[in-house]
Amino acid sequence: MMTGLDATAGPLISFLDGDDAWHPDFIECHVRAHLSHTRIAAMSSSDEVVIDTAGKLLAGGHPVFHLNDPRSMPKMSGYLHVDTEADPTLLFIDRGTVGWFWSTTSGMMFRRAPLEIMRPSDPDEIKICADGYMARAAHMIGGTVRIGRALGSYRLHGGNGWADGRILGTGVGLGRMSPDTEIAIRRALANRWCEVAPGLEHLISRHSMRRTLVDLIGLSAAFALLEKNSDAGFLLKDWATPQRKLQTRLIGLLPPKLRPRRFRDIV
Template identity: 35%
Template sequence: MPDTKLPRVSVVVTCFNCPDYVGDAIRSVACQTFRDFDCVIVDDASTDTSAAAVQQMLDELADPRFRLIRLAKNVGQTGATRRGLATVQTPFVCFLDSDDLWNDDFLERHVAAHLNESYAVGFTACNARLIDGQGAVIAGGVYWFGRDRAVADRGRAFAPIDPARVPKLDTANGTAGWRRQTPYRLYTKRVVHWVWVSTSSMMFRRSLIDLVFPPDDETFRLHMDFYVVVMAQMVAGSLLIDEPLYAYRLHGRNGAADNPVLGGRLHLSARNWGDTHDRMLDRMLAAMVSGRERFVTALGEKQYRRMLLRMRAAQANALIAWVFILRSWLI
């Protein structure tokens, strides 16, 4: 088989008031074994020394693949990410939170997963180790990764992909050869519940991001990750890499995880996310209705209607939800 030229990847790091950790996050990108990438760091008008910490790291690296965008006005998670995306044009894109860390082979493993011969997924996602504010590992993984908690599924939503069909990358020469022994799982169920860790664990096709990215900044200042990932799963499905390829940092100021690790089923947040979940579903439906032409062009009329029905089902009670789901398969 002839060697295959590898795709280029872009990394977007957004930062707001995270001077203690953002330098280490950037360094973890610089250490990647997969070298054909560019990285844009967007400082969302931090009110502390975060921008200076970023610039200090970039000066130390002296690497033209890295650049900093400093925003004069705070625009929130979605707005900062949008401004970073506007500066990159590659077929694959990753988002790294400014307090998380990637393993050296994070990009390599995700590109390899995307190049599997079985199924072209919209995004890939891996498990995570949990670290504390000082970088010490406090948990080897998260229990909910890859667990479909919908009772009706009974485990049927996940299908294995033969590891031999996922390539081994020769990052020194920029080529790929198909042989690997890591477990991968294809997840194609169109769901509105969460089985992943965070967007720092993922690599997306840029074409998919362009389709599902939130339509405005202010409405989606927070919780962009839930919106983007659930919409992406509904459209294209995902591939799960059953290995922790990054570190999710718990330091007491996380946006979604504010509980200590107690063991057992890691309940990382004391918040009630029900209202947020419902609001995001409302916004997803509104975006799909207002953007109907774009979605129909990308998905086709039949798949678009199915996606709408499944989202409406998620807002209904269990009995009505099953009526919606059964109906979606009949149209």
């Protein structure tokens, strides 16, 4: 995806997977969402219909997009904003929230600046599922606008990083990113976030950036990051008090399922 970014010059950019297709109004609808006069987001994501290898329709919407609708997530209401004035299909999600709120690579459009800021220091760290890095990276800086319309076709096959080639039914996703890939993405995001944080402080408060980082990787991992990465001190040095470290260590002795959610490390 970085190669594609470097090959373009526009302020908005989308990546089309070779197996997928955009509907005729994809670009228009995404650009309109980015130019909304009510709110601004770093990236947009729209729904997709699902087709098989022969192009036959399998589903009228992408299960991942609908399973991860933030309106169904607890404690999210304060971070969501519907554009009731201009387009009620647009749902803006504030930056600083953690989760998977999107469809797939071919259903996304990014503002260039957030991608330039958060481009991984070592692109080889993210060899597959690059959208898992880029979507989170853009969202960390400027949030997301979800477009509640299917504007493309996602081709389902057995050889990608997410899906297993089957549509099983309501409440069942197409697959999950492998744990190793998920960990690699979050580590790369954490390292890059620490690297660029000083240059973002005039736009995003240090407290907010710190919270985003800790929510991304977990408390114990944040302490480990502080020890390994000299850039992490800008965000974590004042946060890493002896009391918090002791509390985190003691709670870490509990079985993972008994720990409060914020004490469950993700990397």
